[in-house]
Amino acid sequence: MRVLFAGTPQVAVASLDQLVNDGFDVVAVLTREDAPVGRKRVMTPSPVAARAAELGIEIIHANRIDETTQQRIAALEADIAAIVAYGGLVPEKALGIPRLGWVNLHFSLLPAWRGAAPVQHSIMAGDDITGAVTFQLEKGLDTGPVFGTLTEAIDPADTAGDLLGRLAVSGSVLLSQTLSGLDSGAVVGVPQRGESSYAHKLTLVDGKIDWSAPALAIRRRINGTTPDPGAWTELDGQRFKIGPVSPAADVDSLSPGQVQITGGKQPRVVVGTGSHGVELALVQPPGKKMMNAADWARGILASGTVDEVKFA
Secondary structure, eight states, X not given: OEEEEEEOSGGGHHHHHHHHHTTOEEEEEEEOOOEEETTTTEEEOOHHHHXXXXXXXXEEEOSSOOHHHHHHHHHHTOSEEEEESOSSOOOHHHHTSSTTOEEEEESSOTTTTEESOHHHHHHHTXXXXXXXXXXXXXXXXXXXXXXXXXXXXOOTTOOHHHHHHHXXXXXXXXXXXXXXXXXXXXXXXBOOOXXXXXXXXOOGGGGBOOTTSOHHHHHHHHHHTTTTTOEEEEETTEEEEEOOEEEETTOOOSOTTBEEEEOSSSOEXXXXXXXXXXXXXXXXXXXXXXXXXXXXXHHHHHHTOGGGOBOO
16 A cells, blocks of 8 residues: 655654554655754754655655645555644645545544644543544544544643653554555444534643632643643743642642742742642743752742742
């Protein structure tokens, strides 16, 4: 089976490797164009492009599948296109180019969480179970018939990065099995059933912490926006990033955003919420790298300004 693989971020690399290792003829990779990375804004290939180059696979760089890109895809004469987090829409005219169409690996249990950030929204919503599906790409947004499904429990401590990492690996096997089944005729799509929900692409605004919310909701928001776009609050009018937190149910006297630092060799940093406190583990003050909250707290204790620290 001749396969066109479409994907861009690190989460898609496992699927590319799985298809190659399972003997599929990956004739080309479609990925987004090089993008600036880091503070120095160095133009860098996508993780999928970098891996394809290592494997010696032809690379098609395109942020949108225009007429020229469609012609390049058609010239490949692929039997099927497998798509994992490509980051762009496949126009209706391109859907019928491969003989068997496009198969999308999506990290939710469709029709729940259609859209760009299903894992992040699943965590923020407090879902206990998520998973991944393979489905036939069609004109509607993530509406096509489902070929295969797997489930994954969400641990209360899971960040979006943790959960996506696990789903990327298990989902790669599901994708490979789906393509094999479609090639042999053993797999048939099943229409989606149930209520749908939409997972919009997260922006910086989604990472803003509302300390008046209950501790559980705050923890879910932080986990869902970690590592991207990142959770944050304000301190002295500047953005202050917050890593995953843990419950501090023994502290319930703090006002929302009020910071309590307990002294000692390993200071404990607890922030008040709309219910009980949450304990900080990692923080990133403005202009600095992510650090242990205890290290940041020692600096605050040394400055003698601990009573003035409150997040907004």
